[in-house]
Amino acid sequence: MNREKQTPADVGVLGGGRMGAGIAHAFLLAGSRVRVVEQDASSADAAAQRIVGSVSRSEERDHALDASEILGRLECGADLGAFGACDLVIEAVPEDRALKESSLARAEAAMPEGAMLASNTSSISIDDLASTLRHPGRFLGLHFFNPVPASLLVEIVQGEATDPSLVDDARRWVRALGKTPIVVRDSPGFASSRLGVMLGLEAIRMLEEGVANAEDIDAAMTLGYRHPVGPLRTTDIVGLDVRLGIAEELAETLGARFEPPALLRAMVAEGKLGRKSGEGFYTWISARSENGDGR
Numbered sequence: 001m002n003r004e005k006q007t008p009a010d011v012g013v014l015g016g017g018r019m020g021a022g023i024a025h026a027f028l029l030a031g032s033r034v035r036v037v038e039q040d041a042s043s044a045d046a047a048a049q050r051i052v053g054s055v056s057r058s059e060e061r062d063h064a065l066d067a068s069e070i071l072g073r074l075e076c077g078a079d080l081g082a083f084g085a086c087d088l089v090i091e092a093v094p095e096d097r098a099l100k101e102s103s104l105a106r107a108e109a110a111m112p113e114g115a116m117l118a119s120n121t122s123s124i125s126i127d128d129l130a131s132t133l134r135h136p137g138r139f140l141g142l143h144f145f146n147p148v149p150a151s152l153l154v155e156i157v158q159g160e161a162t163d164p165s166l167v168d169d170a171r172r173w174v175r176a177l178g179k180t181p182i183v184v185r186d187s188p189g190f191a192s193s194r195l196g197v198m199l200g201l202e203a204i205r206m207l208e209e210g211v212a213n214a215e216d217i218d219a220a221m222t223l224g225y226r227h228p229v230g231p232l233r234t235t236d237i238v239g240l241d242v243r244l245g246i247a248e249e250l251a252e253t254l255g256a257r258f259e260p261p262a263l264l265r266a267m268v269a270e271g272k273l274g275r276k277s278g279e280g281f282y283t284w285i286s287a288r289s290e291n292g293d294g295r
Contacts, residue, residue, distance in 0.1 A: 006176045007032045008087035008116075014107050016047020016076060018276070019120055020092035022148025024074065025054045026177045029065070033073040035082040048076040054149060083110040088173075090142055092120040095245045100124060101132050108133055116166060118142040122193045123246040125253075126159035126186040136161035140170060143190060146237060155192050156183045188253040189246070196234070197246050201261060203231035207281070208263040214281045232281040236274035244268050 007030040013020045016036045024034045028051070036051070038044040051074060059067040075082060083089050089111055093103045100121060108117055117139045119129055130136035141157025154174040158167050167183060174181035184191045203217050211217070218230020235243050244265065250258035267273075267280065274280030 006172045008173065009033060010035070010086045010088075012037065012083040012086035012089035012107070012111075013092055014080075014083075014089060014103055015092035015094075016044065016050065017092070017094070018050070018146060019144060019148065020090075021047055021050035021054060022146065023090055023092055023120065023144055024051050025058070025149055026144075026179075028055060028070050028073055029058065030176050030178075034075070035086060036074070036076045037080055037082055038076065038078055040078050044076045044078050048074070051076070058149065080106055080110040083107055083115075084112060086111060086115055088116045088118065090118045090120055092144075095122060095124065095242055095249075097124050097128075097249075100129060104129060104139075105132060108135065114138075116140075116169070118170075120144055121157075122242075123189050123197075123249045125188070126157045127161070130159045130161050137163040138166060140166055141186070141190070142170060142174075143192065145192070152179050153192070154179050154181050155190055156181050157186055157190050158183060159186045189250050193246055194250065194254075196231075197243060197250060197258065200231045200235045200238075200243060201247060201258065201264070204235070204261045204264050207232065208261050236280035236282050236284065238274065239276055240264060240273045240280055241268050 007027060009032060011027045011032045011034050013024045013034060013036045016038045020036060024036050027034050036047050038047050052071060055067050055070050059065045089107050091100060091103050091107060093099050100119060104117065104119060111117065119126065119141050120143060121141060122143055126141045130139050133139055136159065140159060140162045143155035143157060145151035145153055156167060156170045171181045182191065188194065189197060206212065206217055207214055214232045218232050221227040221230045244260050247258050247260040271277055272279045275284040278284050
């Protein structure tokens with residue numbers, strides 16, 4: 001362990017999209033060595049470019065940082081064997097249950113005995129994911145928020161089998177990253193997704209019904225309730241496809257109140273995914289250069 005900062009000395013990240021790159025960035029700045037594993041060499045190169053750009057921007061904002069030293073602790077590749085030296089591995093692949101299950105199983109097989117495993121899932125049951133693992137006691141949810149470098153929250157999700165000492169470790173890691181941990185028990189949507197998705201879905205229904213336009217619906221929350229970002233703009237940032245996947249998961253477990261609006265389904269089918277595609281409820285001019293799965 002990195003005793004000064006209390007982060008794991010060696011952290012693995014499975015998936016180098018927007019979320020995985022952001023998680024890697026956070027642990028690099030906290031002093032850890034980070035090994036990012038992607039599905040192939042070209043994806044690994046793209047992940048490295050994301051992280052280099054993010055760290056370079058951090059150096060521009062804080063001249064006390066040394067980007068060369070920080071990036072010297074980064075490895076990106078396509079070999080799961082890189083996780084053989086890790087104390088903690090965080091899965092950050094897209095929000096698909098089957099993909100996450102297979103990814104976690106492959107990561108666990110590559111990790112050393114005693115290493116900790118986490119999922120960045122925003123809605124899938126930690127208990128369900130743990131049921132496919134050999135060591136469920138060393139597994140929990142670490143739900144980071146997009147964009148990771150700027151977000152101040154990490155939701156720690158404790159499963160039935162999660163060792164309580166791992167939760168204590170996770171609290172310390174999150175604080176070392178300069179973020180605030182909240183701990184929730186495994187339940188559909190946890191705390192953040194359940195509340196955030198409900199607000200977002202209702203905003204989409206209001207737009208669908210012609211109650212107001214997107215800007216005015218968002219202004220109702222930013223000016224009336226002091227939300228920093230409105231629910232429709234937030235949906236664009238998260239990704240409409242990601243929000244649809246979470247809503248479908250919650251509708252299956254919690255009922256019809258989370259049923260996705262027809263407008264959301266139609267926009268996803270048309271490829272209007274928000275910031276990452278360039279168009280959603282808003283137009284994002286520079287979005288094409290921003291890769292990643294969003295969250």
